[in-house]
Amino acid sequence: MKKTIFEEYGIKVQEMTKLGNYDSFYLHQTHFLLIPVSHIDEEELYELYQLSQFMLEKREPYISSFVLTKKNHMFFEKDEAKYAIIKCSSYTQGRFNQIGRELARFHQKARSYPYQVSKTQRIGQWKFLWEKRLDQLESFWMGRVHNQPLNQFEKMFVESFPYYLGLAENAIQYLVDTELDEEPQPIDSGTICHHRFNSTTWNPTMCVKLPTEWVFDHGSRDIAEYMRHLFFENHEELKINGFSFLEDYDRTTPLSAFSWRLIYSRLLFPIHYFECVENYYLSQEEDKPFFEGEMNEILKNSSQYESFLRGYSSMLSIKTKRIVVPTVEWMSS
Known part of the structure; x- marks a missing residue:
């Protein structure tokens, strides 16, 4: 896996560890996660990428972002499975005293997303x-x-x-x-x-x-x-x-x-x-x-x-x- 990541991203991974359910590595004081994405098709991944970029621009805390490969792809393949590398925000210590309030604010920001979504769309369905x-x-x-x-x-x-x-x-x-x-x-x-x-x-x-x-x-x-x-x-x-x-x-x-x-x-x-x-x-x-x-x-x-x-x-x-x-x-x- 380290070898594949180097080939696809040019990132030299020293060691892989588990973070929650995911394999991860640490680089420049930042956590990166390896997420299996075989169940998500390419268009949907692109929509998720757009949504995450929008929430980053809105300065929503703790948003993680997709790392693109050297060829600007959203994912890479290894052993017939697809993976994306996700970069965590550098500050990850959460303070969620009132999760209801946090969720309402998150939804409020995301409601102003200006583009059409099709693959991730569930509203009305x-x-x-x-x-x-x-x-x-x-x-x-x-x-x-x-x-x-x-x-x-x-x-x-x-x-x-x-x-x-x-x-x-x-x-x-x-x-x-x-x-x-x-x-x-x-x-x-x-x-x-x-x-x-x-x-x-x-x-x-x-x-x-x-x-x-x-x-x-x-x-x-x-x-x-x-x-x-x-x-x-x-x-x-x-x-x-x-x-x-x-x-x-x-x-x-x-x-x-x-x-x-x-x-x-x-x-x-x-x-x-x-x-x-x-x-x-x-x-x-x-x-x-x-x-x-x-x-x-x-x-x-x-x-x-x-x-x-x-x-x-x-x-x-x-x-x-x-x-x-x-x-x-x-x-x-």
Whole structure:
């Protein structure tokens, strides 16, 4: 790898170390990360490069940037895999006391991005993406039912899927109703979001804002995913701090009725369940027990997750007075 980096970039790497999940090296008091990018096509990488350049110009702290090869390419190939080298900002010690406020400011800056995006675009596409995912999993589930579930994971999946199918259908209907009932406001325009924003995305010990984790979407994506992650990672903290994260965000850039309802529809859609099933079947044999444990947790916490969703809608009606988030009938009984 060192030899390839020298050939492609003219950079002489002394030693490689691990930084979080990534291989990294240190040069001129700066960290560089080696990011696998085989799953991102070239046009999308170029869009991510443009977005990161824009955020650097906006003086957003902790933004990392792509290093171009000697031939001005975004990535290099080795052993049939693609990698990009990302340069971290020289100052990486994060101070995130109020992550809600930080996220709101980040979104606010990125909303002024003046160019068209196509490859990273997710705004307005949730319904299509959710339906596609649901159809795929439903036909897979039918196959499993037909073949008789073989192991513990398959039994859990086969028995629980109808419930999560119902939840997903509710989320899609909720999304459709929101788009019919509410008028989007300026705050509802597209911004830079993350595939899955959570409490470790902007790691305070070594804060790196990685463009390879970004998509262009509605800000409610990050808010909902942060709260979902908090629910599974630290239930108690969610009770204490989950809604204060929301309040910090709302105080910094006030959310519209459209945003509040979009957050709820995204929390309703059980992406955590879908990803657990997909990851299990895509994983190597030795990793399967991990996803079995995760599935166990998800199912064990399903009624608590329902009460978290009820808590969100009642918190909203108390907090905003003006926004009534319609509840899902069967959930409130």
